[in-house]
Amino acid sequence: MEPAIQIKPGATKWDIRQKVWDYIEENNLANFPRPVHNRIPNFKGAFTACNKVSELQVFTKTSEVKVDPDKTLEGVRMAVLQVAISKPKHPKLYFSLNMSRVHFGGLAPKFNFFFSSCPLNLFLQGVKDFSVPVGLDAKVKVDLVVVGSVAVSEKGIRIGKGEGFADLEYGMMVSMGAVNEFTVVVTVVHDCQVVEIPDELRESHDLTVDYILTPTRVIKTNCQFPKPLGIIWTKLNTEKLLKIPILKKLIALEEKAGKDVTLGALPASPEEKVSEEGGSEALSQRKLPVSVTTVYLGGIPAGLRVSELKTALREREATPLRLTWQGAQHRAFLDYTDPQAAEQALEALQGLSLNGSSLQAELAKSQRGGKRSGQDRNRRPRPTAPKSQPAQPDTESAVDVVTEP
Template sequence: MQSVIKTSSVFSSGASKWDIRQKVWDYIEEKNLANFPRPVHNRIPNFKGAIQACNKLADLQEFKSSQTVKVNPDRPQQQGRFVTLEAQKTLLVPTPRLRTGLFNKITPPQGASKEQLRVCSSSQGVRDFSVPVDLDAKVKVDLVVVGSVAVSEKGLRIGKGEGYADMEYGMMASMGAVNESTVVVTIVHDCQVVDIPEELIESHDLTVDYILTPTRVIKTNCQLPKPQGIIWTKLDTEKLEKIPILKKLRALEEQAGKDVTLGAVPAAAEPGLQTSQPKRLRPEKGLEERGGEVTSQRKLPLSVTTVYLGGIPAGLRVSELKTALREREAPPLRLTWQGAQHRAFLDYSDPQAAEQALEALQGLSVNGHSLQAELAKSQRGGKRSAQSNRRPRPSTGPKSNTAPPGIKDDTTEKTEQ
């Protein structure tokens, strides 16, 4: 099946970055080229074949000779994080949305097995097996791996529109962690390799040296320079308030006598960039773009699709199950816990989200016990109405406890008798 966008017939001469993003996202959805989470709009797509593409990282000479590798935190690059750890290299992962700092250095247990390294490369592993790396750390990054929404064979890159990869690189340049010889790699689906007009690329935009896809390794020989630091006029006070580490860097550069004048207006110059991008609620604090399809915890959709989870062992805490669901990237909108019956029900926003969660939950084992995931009986047979998608409550016993993922306390520990 043809899966490469013919850019000559897709993008007009006046196409913006946002036009290109939308076309790529629409194409991936139309051709069903992505895994969970879906839809891919406003995300770095978790494309099918990401594992094969990431595995090509190990064949790059620049990777083989590197000691410290920075890999972005998105799901499609998880295998890249694993490959880096397996090669016994130092792995740095940016703090999600730069909320609490710049990097996390992943520190696997001594003598970690391959399975333990896979855990360390996951979202949960990044949280549990890492130490922070601050601006004043003496770090040299040999290789940078970023995600993209679109990239050209000439090395021109378009992200999802929030500018985090560009800012991360700019901060690394400011702290001396990267220089003009640092190699930048992006890992994408073949259809994400498109023609990008050079006039769309600005001074703060990160370019790439290699593109890895499931079928190709492209050396771009990009001639455009990479950012040499943060361009403060591209930022505003609102952005600084959201990213405290930017405020710290600005103070340091101001002390060093550099011009740190901010822009008078938000840097968002196109739809979807930074403050104009629709905000999505997340069920947990974790890696960027985690959690899949999420709605308000107070207002669930009228129609949900429910997954039955059986075989829950006695003594398992609901918090442990929620952790396992997050690790599998399958957190539901709502979890109904019936531990005394050794089961739980997981509500998802629509049949597609439920099917993707089912795929992610196959082979799930908690505390040595295998759990069985399948569509709840009320979901079988293709029913889609709001009434049929509401799980019937048991007719006896106290009302079951429900709680959205991400709640910090254990109020859902009470089980339905």
């Protein structure tokens, strides 16, 4: 079957995400929530695709199922619970909760009675009332894992929305002994989300899938790529550990067991973040090189978050020394070490589209005749952050982010 979305040679993961998100929006293939950009798309026909899980032999034999919390997968969660109601030895359903608080939760047996007599709109309330946390020391053996995807190939290579939560959760379950190389992984997507993904885009921490369920097909991938064998700590850094406390518990356990838990470095930056007196974190006037070259980025859509732009810059290997954010004017300025670095960034940013809007990247006006100094005379001086309010709106990387009105 010819893919509806054609992927050009040299495309990055971010390029593929944008293509899929744009296609789904342009063709009105999505249900709430919208727009689908930066989400696992809740596509029209998702329930039809989810119901195909009952056609899988592993589903009929499973005793414990882990399902991601995406809206798209609601039909899979319902299917598991319907079976749970009708069987004396019902399968257990595990589902993701907030990654910053807990690994994943499980439903206690009494939930089945609640579900059998409640309307669907009370489902989430039932989850809140009857679910119990599952810790890292829980004796869990999951037979089937169901995840959402932004794109997937018939070879089983999967691309998520870019946060890496599905990969992390699977890695943690490996560390718990809850899954192994024989555990079946399924994803549910629209037919248009099945695309050609270059093999070289798959990384060692990426979760691959064994089955793809769409509204029209059940695809067995016969995936030849291995699944992650646990958390690959070098892919994480201290900022990620601070965001997800459960990782701090896991790294302590693995270090105690004698495993290598060396973390990766933070993104390179010549600047440092310091803490002001009084305990509140603020930005000092970080030292920039004597001269920098600035790229203007225009057409930034309303509602775009700084973190989303930073993710796109990282994936295109165009991370700047400093990002000056002027969201109200739908623009940003990116400082690079020299003209060569700026030219490479310009090339990488051509064709960049975020949330359905095409961005324009070009040398800033003050740069078209050469470099500018570390503090541009043509733009207002960088504001000093008040001690109670850091000027950096998010801390996903060590890139210096300056916000201006």
